[in-house]
Amino acid sequence: MSAPEAAGYTIAPARPRDPGPLALLQASQALMRRLYKPEENNFLQIEELEGPDIRFFAAHDAAGTPLGCCALQVKAGYGEVKSLFTAEEARGRGVALALLRRVEEAARAEGLPLLRLETGEALEAACRLYERQGFTRCGVFGSYADNGVSVFMEKRLPA
Secondary structure (H helix, E strand, O other): OOHHHHOOEEEEEOOOOOHHHHHHHHHHHHHHHHHOOHHHOOOOOOOHHHOOOEEEEEEEEOOOOEEEEEEEEEEOOEEEEEEEEEOHHHOOOOHHHHHHHHHHHHHHHOOOOEEEEEEEOOOHHHHHHHHHOOOEEOOOOOOOOOOOOEEEEEEEOOO
């Protein structure tokens, strides 16, 4: 039995428009809109999360209640962690950690040597989670701008 199953939930590939994941994504985006100005938000739109470069995962409990979601965006030479969000009632149960590990597994399966992400200074718990999992702060990457509130991180993946 895997750690998530032992904790009372499972993680599996999902579709962003399915009702559970969609509700989680909408809650995540609403939070980002409360915390940041429009030009500081870098979340992917639902349509973008359905793209061929996306590997999307959701965590559900035994009753099918959605607990969290996360995506891997496959880029040239690296993968980017996107849309990691845990429902408020599921926080503290290891859901975010399990989702992050699932995305790392998917990145390794894609042969990617590096994971990167962009998050925000106001998301202190997320920053701590990423740092505990070996992510270190790095400079701006991809098409992002240095907006003064974003935190950029990366992690080398073992071959």
